[in-house]
Amino acid sequence: REQLVTQVSMTLGAQGNLFDETPTHCRQLRLDHPIITNSDLAKIKAINKSNLSTKTISTLWKVAAGETGLRDAMDRVRAEASQAALDGHSILVLSDRGVDNQHAAIPSLLAVGGIHHHMIRNGTRLKVSLVVESGEPREVHHFACLFGYGASAINPYLACETVEDIIANSPYEQGLDLEPENAVPNFIYAATKGVLKTMSKMGISTLQSY
Numbered sequence: 001r002e003q004l005v006t007q008v009s010m011t012l013g014a015q016g017n018l019f020d021e022t023p024t025h026c027r028q029l030r031l032d033h034p035i036i037t038n039s040d041l042a043k044i045k046a047i048n049k050s051n052l053s054t055k056t057i058s059t060l061w062k063v064a065a066g067e068t069g070l071r072d073a074m075d076r077v078r079a080e081a082s083q084a085a086l087d088g089h090s091i092l093v094l095s096d097r098g099v100d101n102q103h104a105a106i107p108s109l110l111a112v113g114g115i116h117h118h119m120i121r122n123g124t125r126l127k128v129s130l131v132v133e134s135g136e137p138r139e140v141h142h143f144a145c146l147f148g149y150g151a152s153a154i155n156p157y158l159a160c161e162t163v164e165d166i167i168a169n170s171p172y173e174q175g176l177d178l179e180p181e182n183a184v185p186n187f188i189y190a191a192t193k194g195v196l197k198t199m200s201k202m203g204i205s206t207l208q209s210y
Contacts, residue, residue, distance in 0.1 A: 012129040027051040041155040055089035059106040085124040095133040116150030140194030
């Protein structure tokens with residue numbers, strides 16, 4: 001029943017006026033499920049078409065910057081997001097790749113929520129979709145919160161790579177009848193079903209309404 005009445009597909013790109021039907025509304029990328037693999041994200045990043053192009057914004061900041069580093073990083077990503085919208089980019093990828101002993105990442109919920117409300121205030125939110133490329137999310141609650149804060153798609157790259165490693169190398173998985181190449185799709189399917197269950201409990205029928 002939940003699958004019949006609940007939709008988890010999403011579209012990426014400029015939304016425009018939600019009450020209009022224009023050619024711009026057709027220039028969007030449809031995702032059958034909002035949790036995407038590393039290869040899916042690579043394809044999205046490579047898009048460069050009229051009204052549909054991608055800009056990657058790093059959410060990293062230098063640890064040496066101290067207590068003001070996080071605040072300055074938030075100011076930077078908000079400014080970069082606004083400029084990307086003005087430059088015509090309709091998909092913004094918020095990436096925390098590159099974390100090391102000198103660089104920390106803005107928490108993904110903070111980054112998504114900060115940019116979401118900043119762009120609402122300056123009137124550019126409907127011009128872009130937010131995609132999260134993060135090593136943080138790994139559980140259904142993490143995904144549900146990110147969607148609730150404004151993300152249209154999530155690439156949990158660390159979770160995907162961890163699943164691949166477990167299936168390929170863990171001695172505890174030798175008895176499973178599961179090929180390594182099927183492990184990540186199974187994880188994404190299960191996580192998406194969890195988000196769908198959360199939506200159904202809240203009475204929400206489409207992920208866009210979340």
